[in-house]
Amino acid sequence: MRNVAKTTTLENKFPLLAVENNCILSKDADITACFELRLPELFTVASAEYEAIHSAWHKAIKTLPDFTVIHKQDWYIKESYTPNLAIEDQSFLSKSYQRHFNERPFLNHYCYLFLTKTTKERMRMQSNFSSLCKGSLIPKEIRNKETIHRFMEAVAQFERIVNDSGFITLKRLTEDDIIGTDEKQGLLEQYLTLSREAGTPMQDIALGTEEVRIGNKRLSLHTLSDTDDLPGTVSADTRFEKLSTDRSDCRLSFAAPVGLLLNCNHIYNQYLFLDNSEANLQKFEKSARNMHSLARYSRANQINKEWIEKYLNEAHSFGLSSVRAHFNIMAWSDDAAELKQLKNDCGSALALMECKPRHNTTDVATLYWAGIPGNAGDFPAEESFYTFIEPALCFFTEETNYHNSPSPFGIKMADRLTGKPIHLDISDLPMKRGIITNRNKFILGPSGSGKSFFTNHMVRQYYEQGAHVLLVDTGNSYQGLCELIKGKTKGEDGVYFTYTEDNPIAFNPFYTDDGVFDIEKRESIKTLILTLWKRDDEPPTRSEEVALSNAVSGYIERIKQEDIYPSFNGFYEYVKGDYRKVLEEKQVREKDFDIANFLNVLEPYYKGGEYDYLLNSDKQLDLLSKRFIVFEIDAIKDHKILFPIVTIIIMEVFINKMRRLKGIRKLILIEEAWKAIAKEGMAEYIKYLFKTVRKFFGEAIVVTQEVDDIIQSPIVKESIINNSDCKILLDQRKYMNKFDDIQAMLGLTDKEKGQVLSINMNNDASRLYKEVWIGLGGTHSAVYATEVSLEEYLAYTTEETEKMEVMQLAAELDGNVELAIKHIAMQRRDKVNQ
Structure with a gap:
């Protein structure tokens, strides 16, 4: 039987001639400059910024000559997250995190811009003059080289204006990007297969009146091509109600409903046709x-x-300027039922923009064909409507997915819209780019907001990337993680200090692992003894300070010369004997330094005294080389004698690390303990720490849950907040009525306030996660999801019953916390699957 179907080859009908100088030339002598666009991240743009983006587009378009077509093409493709499980030395928790997100579906966004210079005649052509309707295409010659030269100059100006806006980045596509190479698909191949997967073969393209099919993918097309279909008013941005409150706004671009919020495979085409305005x-x-x-x-x-x-x-x-415009959504599926659903979803998205959804069935073929990159000159003129540049630009989508940080260092968070893991650097890259001037962090979140989860998740990833981590805790929040690290490193790491009556915290302030007593070490010893000797409201005299300094120096010299075992007992005996003689020889008067009073006050810490265990530890722990140390001080945080001493020792441990570990990242995280530190006259330590740590490749992190603490404490206000360029806030909705005070205290903008108050407002019920706001230097901010695997959850949990379950099972398994977590996670998954 004779084949009567109207078939032809793509080669015969293909409207493009060549790619030269990174521009596409069509057979009708149109020339197209191609760009890839990098747009701002979703939910991070304020109303004023949308206006600035809109204005930048308008200024740039005004530079282009008449008979230019601006074609912005946004691809939204459903993809799955592929973890990299081949990385060597991945920890148990890192592997479980990667497995948890394996094949997580998400909508990926790719954005392109094509600027096509065509002719007056081509701009007026209707669909019956499309290259699809011609028998054969004879390439035309570009007659006026001067026109092309002027167009390329205008394109360069266009590119500079958009890039200078600071919100959008245009990157010129190369010949390989357009045509492709042996390793990757080019843009043209992607469009003609509607696939971005490398190696997708070209298939039959059916451009019929009933349906348009690319291989097995059937197209559904909705168009905005008539003023009757448009809303009464348009704007650069619109309020996104799901993440807005009566006190805050979340803004999205006007066309956002047909962008990332439309969760299906689709292309959103936006066309502007610059005719001669005067003639129009x-x-x-x-x-x-x-x-x-x-x-x-x-x-x-x-x-x-x-x-x-x-x-x-x-x-x-x-x-x-009078221009013409056209917008269309091209969705596709290889399943008939899904295609029907897509048609409804696209119509609903247009309805959200207050547009009249028009499902176009007549011009699908010509509109698909005109959508080929570089073929905008083939666009059927009857499908466009007259408008002005500014209202037409309101239909441009202006946001994209969250970007991965290019930095090798960082933490893993999740996209709040789709749950895709994101690599996020909140320390090194922002410093390098000048966004922040220090790495310090201030974390604020009420009880139950997921604060401990986030901090556990962050410090674990810092530790795994080689950082030294010292934690000061008041509630066993890090016990599970510490025990896990201890088991994994066979006790080499994961040191957990906690105070109990049977096993109180004990130190030896005079011990150093290498026998070096630098200025910092000497100063910390003097501060410690001064704290034991004098009350907060009783400052030492100058002569007392000198006498104490000489006593400490004298004892250190004795240690070095005689190779004796250093301890507080030894220091006490030195002052009581040899140093007393030195003072007598110098004829130091009692009113200048009362040695009897000094010895009497320090006696409780000498052997036989009430606190003799505290400063005479015989466990010579080399904390300098330990990379994960937790001090749990809940039992002594209200103890007037023990707490300040323990605090000084902790600070001394970190300052020792800070100054001695050159080129190694170090981190101190102080939980609620900072409140007690601030009360006990230890404020100077916190001030010193926050101002100095940045010079030593370190970061100080303070965590708090009470809003009143930050509002009322001058220490926090002056030292911590002013010296923390990274601010991290968790769910603040219970403080919504107080939030104006927090906003003023932290110096948050209205945009940042809107982001913070949107936390956890529109969470996906199918996923377990809490959201967190991260602000960098007052200029970069976004909300991310802290989502972890079941294994990580069991390691981080602060729920007493769950923690006990893990620890009890670990005790039965010879202290193997990792094995205990694996067992419990397996049992829970089996229970869910049943």
Whole structure:
């Protein structure tokens, strides 16, 4: 039987001729400059910034010559997260995290811009003149080289204006990007297969009146090609109600519903046609006169005349350029039922923009064909409507997915919209780019907001990337993680100090692993003894300070010369014996330094005294080389004698690390303990720490849950907040009425306030996670999801029953916490699967 189907080869019909100098040349002598766009991240742009983006587009478009087509093409492709499980030395928790997100579906966004210089005749062609309708295409010669030269100059200006806006980045596509190489698909191949997967073969393209099919993928097309379909008003941005409150706004671009919020495979095409504006307006003047003369035959003519005159008045009053525009959503599926659902979803998305959803079935083939990169000159003129540049630009989508940080260092968070893991650097790259001037962090979150989860998740990843981590805790929040690290490193790491009556915290302030007593070590010893000797409201005299300094120096010299075992007992005996003689020889008066009083006050810490265990530990722990140390001080945080001593020792451990470990990242995280530290006159330590740590490749992190603490404490206000360029806030909705005070205290902008108050407002019920806001230097901020695997959850949990379950099972398994977590996680998954 003879084949009567109208088949032809793609080669015959293909409208493009070549790619030269990174521009696409069509057979009709159109020339197209191609760009890849990098847009701002979703939910991170404020209303004023949307206006600035809109203004940048407008200024850039005004530089382009007449008979130019601006074609912005946004691809939204469903993809799955592929973890990299081949990385060597991945920890048990890192592997479980990667497995948890394996094949997590998400919508990926790719954005392109094509600027096509065509002719007046081509701009007016209708669908019956499309290259699809021609028997064969004979390449035309570009006659006017000067026109092309001027166009390329305008394109360069366009690129500079958009890039200078600071919000959008245009990157010129190369020949390989457009055509492809042996290793990767080019843009043209992707469009003709509707696939971005490398190695996707070309398949039959059926461009019929009933359906348009690319291989097995059937297209569904919705168009905005008539002013009757448009909303009454448009704007650069719109309020996103799901993440807004009566006190805050979350803004998205006006066209966001047809962008990332439309969760299906689709392409959103946005066209602007720059005709000669003067010629357009003259045509409308003539049309208005005709309508007026025919007004008595039909009221519709009179109404149309009024509309045309309104358009002309706007153009002349404000100096606006008359342009044509067209927008369409091209969705596809290889499943008939899904295609029906897509049709409804696309219609609903347009309805959210207050547009009239028009499912186009007649021009699908020509619109698909005109959408080929570089073929905008083939666009059917009857599918466009007249407007001005500014309202047309409101239909541009202006946001994209969250970006991965290019830095090798960072933490893993999740995209709040899709749950895709994101690599996020909140320390090194922002420092390098000048966004922040220090790595310090201030974390604020009420009880139950997921604060401990986030901090566990962060410090674990810092530790795994080689950082030294010292934690000061008041609630066993890090016990599970510490025990896990201890088991994994066979006791080499994961040191957990806690105070109990049977096993109290004990130190030896005079011990150093290498026998070096630098200035910092000497100063910390003097501060410690001064704290034991004097009350907060009793400052030492100058002579007392000198006498104490000499005593410490004398004892250190004795240690070095005689190779004796250093301890507080030894120091006490030195002062009581040899140093007393030194003072007598110098004839130091009692009123200048009362040695009897000094020895009497320090006696409780000498052997036989009430606290003799505290400063005479015989466990010579080399904390300098330990990379994960937790001090749990809940039992002594209100103890007037023990707490300040323990605090000084902790600070001394970190300052020792800070100064001695060159080129190694170090981190101190102080939980609620900072409140007690601030009360006990230890404020100077915190001030010193926050101002100095940045010089030593370190970061100080303070965690708090009470809003009143930050509002009322001058220590926090002056030292911590002012010296923490990274601020991390968790769910603040219970403090919504107090939030103005927090906003003023932290110096948050209205945009940042809106982001913070949107936390956890629109969480996906199918996923378990809490959201967290991270702000860097007052300029970069976003909300991320802290989502972890079941294994990580069991390691981080602060729930007493769950923690006990892990620890009890670990005790039965010879202290193997990792094995205990694996067992419990397996049992829970089996239970869910049943």
